[in-house]
Amino acid sequence: MSKVRLLPESLANKIAAGEVVERPASVVKELIENSLDAKAQNLKVIVRAGGKGLIQVLDDGEGLNPDDALLAFERHATSKIIKAEDLTEITTLGFRGEALPSIAGVSRLIMETRTQDQPIGTSVEIAGTRILGVKEIARPQGTSVLVRDLFFNVPARKKFLRADNTELSHIVNVLTQYALAYPENSISLTSSGRELFNFQSVVQLKERLFQVFGSDLLKQLVELEAEVPLFSNQTQAKERFDQERIYLHAFVSSPDVHKLNRNSLYFFVNRRMVRDKMLIHALLEAYRRILPSGVFPVALLFIEMPYSEVDVNVHPSKTEVRFRRQSLIHDFLQESIRKALMNARFQTPFSVQPEKLKVNPRAPQPSQKTSNNLKNSLPELPLSPHSLKATLLGNRLSFQSPDSSISSPLCATSGLISREEQTREGEDIKISNCRDIQPLGQIEESFIVASDKGSLLIIDQHVAHERILFEKILSERQQGKIETQGLLLPLIVELTLQQQIILENISTELNSCGFEVEPFGHRTLAIKSVPADLTAADLKKLLGELLDGLEKETQQVSLERIKEKIAASIACHAAIKVNTHLEYSKMIWLIDELLKTKYPTTCPHGRPIILRYKKMEILKAFKRI
Ligand code: ADP
């Protein structure tokens, strides 16, 4: 008996829908793309219950005549491509002919539409691919697609949907992206009767950025435009059209903007929002040594190139692309952004990138081919933060039990290193008392240089203090002690929509952390009191980082994690800054307090606090052994 069989159409549709329709935001994305492809000017999106209850997208585009309105729900029915060659040069956002049948396959859907030359419009009602009715209706030109009960017939998918607010924030995200790519369109979003935004059509990209993000962020961005010909060979270039070039219009943040994740990186290729590792790499390379490791800038890159240069038919959701000339694009982006950042004359913050310092001569990394001054001058310097962790944890243990005499091989040495030491080189070095660490001074008023029984330590004063404060805040919170300070004048903060939604989710937690925050008009917020130890100047930044950091995880993350994030942010902003002179006694205090903490080796954001240059390594570097 044969076991291979054709699946019924309804099941095949459900399977295919799985790829296109992941959540309400994917429905919004597909419908918006259809409206933009239909040359609509005004787009209106209405949702209820984060899109789980209802999604409606209304446009004033070309519309569909009655036959097309029905045909559009057939799988692989599209007006956007005709022949295979068209796939190499896709100029529309859609082209696969999959969205409408997929959405209709997993929801109850009503499409109403009318073209300019038809006196009467058409209404098509479908539920799970069954056509329930087709009617003539009176309506203005354009199309409305109303989607109800998403996944009503796919319970497995429905179970995976998140809380209303999370789904709504995904929708906001999608719409924000299209709003940025299409400033000439007006786009609005209404959720459960509340208008969340209504971006009017504008001429300049910059104006749209202002509408979406507000003036605060815009002030921190550098605008740049650049282009590069696709063909370096002159004669080749001459034969080609003028437009055969890559053009970049970008907005990138100044080095003092630090985001904890990549949520604020936007890449558009020919007005399509894309996710691409190469583009991210090019951007982050431009920021290398300008930003500390582990933090990210805000960047919006609008890239244009001939359609034939990019393949968008890679994934059903069309957010992944392939470029024909990867390295040309990479280098062009990196150099243009780098140049713009340099020209803007930002002060490069004093920072050490631990990755660059992890020079292990026994295991050379392929990525170390880039020249690195520090590496060149100290070729054998294995300043590995990892080796520190064990060392300092040993330290902490001995601090807690000062009586235990943990002997260090280094303590016993006088002069050159003993044979015994050499054999024990790989082991942790433990010292008996934190007083053994002697501060010697500061480098650039930012790093404490200290000796520790023959080892050289470099301590990042900012992150050290950050760790101390972080643990202090957390333990105070556990004991219910929260110091709050009222602000004389409430601080007014502008929020993006995404942030506003997240704020609603964590407002209780913020309050219990000593914040008093109240809504203050349209997308603004009044902060009336804040946790003690925090200056008003740092507040805005703190709140922004807090909201951005939580953006992705709001619904899934535990309250404990939110508390930690808040504590980490407060600690970071209240901690001693770099470029601050420290008295000897202050350095002693800092080291003592640091060694009392649970994790003295890494800061709450995961960066190393202390670098150790062991005695053995010093001796080796001086070729004494
Ligand atoms: P695709 O966009 O890949 O062509 P869809 O399933 O999304 O496939 O849509 C099928 C067809 O329906 C489109 O090619 C287009 O002709 C038509 N269509 C869909 N939405 C609209 C709309 N809002 N306005 C006008 N035509 C539309």
Ligand code: MG
């Ligand atoms: Mg489409």
